[in-house]
Amino acid sequence: MHFKENFDIPEEIVYLNSPSNGLLPKETKAWRMVWDKEFFDTQGSFRDQQPEFIADVKETVAKFFHSEIKSTFLIPNFSFGYSTLIDLLPRHYSYLVLTDEYPSLQYPIVNRRLKHTVIKPEEHVEQAIEQAIDEYNPDVFIVSIVQYITGLKIDLEFIQRLKRRNPSLLIIADGTQFLGTEPFNFKQSGIDALAGSGYKWLLSGYGNGFLLMSDGLTRRLQNILSDVPLPKVAMWKHKGILNTFFEPGHQETLSHGTLKQSLLKLEELGLENIQQHIQQVTQEAYQLLAERNLLLPEIKEREVRSSLINIQVDPQLYDQLTKAGAICFPRGTGIRIGIHLYNDISDVHRLIEIIDKLR
Ligand SMILES: Cc1ncc(COP(=O)(O)O)c(C=O)c1O
Structure with missing residues (x-):
């Protein structure tokens, strides 16, 4: 090829x-040039179609990763989506994490003073994770599918088995160093929440990312937030409770559009x-x-x-x-x-x- x-x-x-x-990709770069010009054309209508455009990007993302549109959130980067999610989980939850993880994955657990256990990834990392889960019984396992320093890749079949054996364990994964290198089916992955930034293997530049959520976690969060009144003002009437956290403001069309273009290119190839x-x-x-x-x-x-x-x-x-x-x-x-x-x-x-x- x-x-x-x-x-x-x-x-x-x-x-x-x-x-x-x-x-x-060359085609994505060409798209950006045209988009920026037409978007800011005073007489053009693209700026007014921002919500529809973003909804279209979301549909592309959900299709690409096999996630539900309603549980797919467009975010500016991995770190925002992940730390927002952590803040929604009960404070008494305990976490299992590997040493030398990407700082935005590990530090939000430290700076929020959340209870956590750190284990060292070695050659048999999957075994070590399983043992640690038996020993410490964490509520949440957080992990980058591919570690940013060593390149260690967690066996994705292991993640599926882990979830089957521990259905109540929440698995939160970072796909930034992995997604874009092979086909990936979120629904079958056993992962409860998967977040990523688009500027690496997804060939999409800075300012775009996504968070995908399983039905189980979506329900758990909706229960946790069940006493929060939904926004009533006209402008926010269409927002679900989780959107109010993960997608609170207007999203940038050039960067999210870049993600859409590159995902389409990856699909085409x-x-x-x-x-x-x-x-x-x-x-x-x-x-x-x-x-x-x-x-x-x-x-x-x-x-x-x-x-x-x-x-x-x-x-x-x-x-x-x-x-x-x-x-x-x-x-x-x-x-x-x-x-x-x-x-x-x-x-x-x-x-x-x-x-x-x-x-
Ligand atoms: C494992 C991992 N996750 C996430 C990111 C990117 O996260 P963010 O764009 O929020 O900085 C990186 C970037 O180096 C990374 O290596």
């Missing part, structure tokens, strides 16, 4: 920085094709890095692996790597790369060549 031709990538660059921010392509390229990278002993020990032997890889070279090589055209980022004990649809095997070979020269 020649996914690369859908993106503007200069010859001298190997773009491996999707875990920081992903590239926008086919998420299964994208998954296959990423797997093939990623496998080559894992193999060449393993031969050089450059993988994190907790990732090396895992069967479930992501396309976010932390290469165990000195993070201080960052400047030289960038100068040589490999766009990446220093994180933790190494250099973080991401392999997305616009990367191919030749990118991996170019990166390995650069690393071999610098080491």
